[in-house]
Amino acid sequence: ADHCFEYPSHPDQYDWSNLYPILETDEAKEKKVEFLDVGCGYGGLLVTLSPMFPENLMLGLEIRVKVSDYVNDRIQALRSQHKDKYQNIAVLRTNAMKYLPNFFHKGQLQKLFFLYPDPHFKKAKHKWRIINKWLLAEYAYVLAEQGIVYTITDVKDLHEWMVTHFEEHPLFKRMTDEELKYDKIVDKLFDSTEEGQKVTRNNGDKFLAVFKRVPDEFME
Numbered sequence: 001a002d003h004c005f006e007y008p009s010h011p012d013q014y015d016w017s018n019l020y021p022i023l024e025t026d027e028a029k030e031k032k033v034e035f036l037d038v039g040c041g042y043g044g045l046l047v048t049l050s051p052m053f054p055e056n057l058m059l060g061l062e063i064r065v066k067v068s069d070y071v072n073d074r075i076q077a078l079r080s081q082h083k084d085k086y087q088n089i090a091v092l093r094t095n096a097m098k099y100l101p102n103f104f105h106k107g108q109l110q111k112l113f114f115l116y117p118d119p120h121f122k123k124a125k126h127k128w129r130i131i132n133k134w135l136l137a138e139y140a141y142v143l144a145e146q147g148i149v150y151t152i153t154d155v156k157d158l159h160e161w162m163v164t165h166f167e168e169h170p171l172f173k174r175m176t177d178e179e180l181k182y183d184k185i186v187d188k189l190f191d192s193t194e195e196g197q198k199v200t201r202n203n204g205d206k207f208l209a210v211f212k213r214v215p216d217e218f219m220e
């Protein structure tokens, strides 16, 4: 149950150097998490993006303890095998639906990932979907203006649900294929995670949708 999750009362209250030992060095001490993989599963995306963006701190959130332990072991092993590499990725076990503003400042995140989220097929379970009207307000809060949300799923109904919710929200705008042409992350969304690889093995479809956090007109 949720009562066993520890979470800070404010993002600065959290000891981030536990996750990222480089924060104890002078060059890196001001860094903050900028990429967030929500429901990161076994961590394939983090491992793929780490060497592509060595300057950005990335975090995976995962609710299942065994899975988050696995990701942590995986990262520790990579760090010990590759000196000075994989210092920018880490995993945190938490319920991403509950505590985001406790962990991240307003406008802190540049990229937010929802890769193959749990579909919760039945209508009565839709409220458990990681994309919903209320959570979109939180995602908009923690994202920087011009920050990007990447979503991909093999479930068409969930894809349509995510697109509808983001498009109805005034702080998000769907990005066009043209805009995404030069984004080197897009290619990695299909197959770098364990779930994406499973969908490929089963010849499943993959539906991609990417959104930009647009400025709040009423705040200017």
Ligand code: SAM
Pocket: 038, 039, 040, 041, 042, 061, 062, 063, 064, 067, 094, 095, 096, 097, 114, 115, 116, 117, 118, 130, 193, 194, 195, 196
């Ligand atoms: N993104 C990964 C991938 O592509 O391989 C994992 C996909 S898996 C279908 C969904 C993951 O989200 C599971 O590992 C699940 O435990 C995690 N998850 C579900 N609800 C969550 C929540 N509220 N907070 C954090 N993680 C959650």
